[in-house]
Amino acid sequence: MSFINYSSREINCKIVYYGPGLCGKTTNLQYIYSKTNPDVKGKMISLATETERTLFFDFLPLALGQIRGFKTRFHLYTVPGQVFYDASRKLILKGVDGVVFVADSQVERMEANLESMDNLKTNLAEQGYDLTKVPLVIQHNKRDLPNAAPLDEMRRMLNPRANPDFEAAATVGRGVFETLKSVAREVLRDLKQMGR
């Protein structure tokens, strides 16, 4: 749910990074945080366990620039990927404007990817959203690993509607900003359509 403030001339949008445990959601945010000019980013918050697994969410506010005199701010969130944190995932999806689904390219994680995509669909539906209508970008992460599944196969299984998708290796930053730009674009286009 975007928030448009005419008084401060700001538009705020919420983007959620979703995906199975250890797929690289937090790594995406950490890379964005490390490579962004201090003027445009706020503090990154990570509510994580002692072993650095996301417990509740990571949060990173980003100011991208102005559109028609309105400051455009994106609030990036990650969900905890581990299966048993489902209640937390539902809470974080509330008011979402766009989703990045981070898939783990490793062959042995394909089932976890599918399960997480299914979980995203269910949890969005519970909030009254339809996965086919929410701005969605898919990131095929960990493409640098030797056991990465063929891209065609990943697309067939995870991206049947041909949403924008990107190959990535988030630890070295490959594909991270491309994904972010794409989802921001999708969100703004969606809001534009809503405004018509």
Place this chain on the structure above:
Amino acid sequence: MHDTQLVMYDEDFRKVRTVIQKLVRDANAKGCFVVDRNGQLIGEAGEMQGIDTTSLASLTAGCIAATCGLAKIVGEEEFPVHFHQGQKDNLHITLVAKRIILVVIFDDRSSLGLVRLRVKKAGGELARVFEEIQKKADQGDAGGSGTPFAEITDEDIDNLFSV
């Protein structure tokens, strides 16, 4: 999916600010925030220097969401009032009209009783302001061609990333 998009015009914003500025004075509080349930900061008043308001908004919404989840597990609809006591500063958090979160920061210049009393009144006033905002949104005054998005072009969006 954007049925509940929040659009706030100058007039609404001034009303919100008036209520929370009065609350800060009446409750003898350090400061006050109004946060949307989804974590967007709507307004603030009082001594806010040095406080990361964006993070505060996001964490407050997370806190409310988590405790409301807890409430449902034990058979309550929600826990609308939260109080966090610190060594110097305390937080009083109230859910207003099921949508807006009112956060008051106060120290020993005030008391929990006084804050509770003043929050009750201010909460009612805020609820009315947000009801009006919702009414406008339902009537389409705040949506449709009124949003800055209606006019933007693909070029505007691309320009955002070219700098």
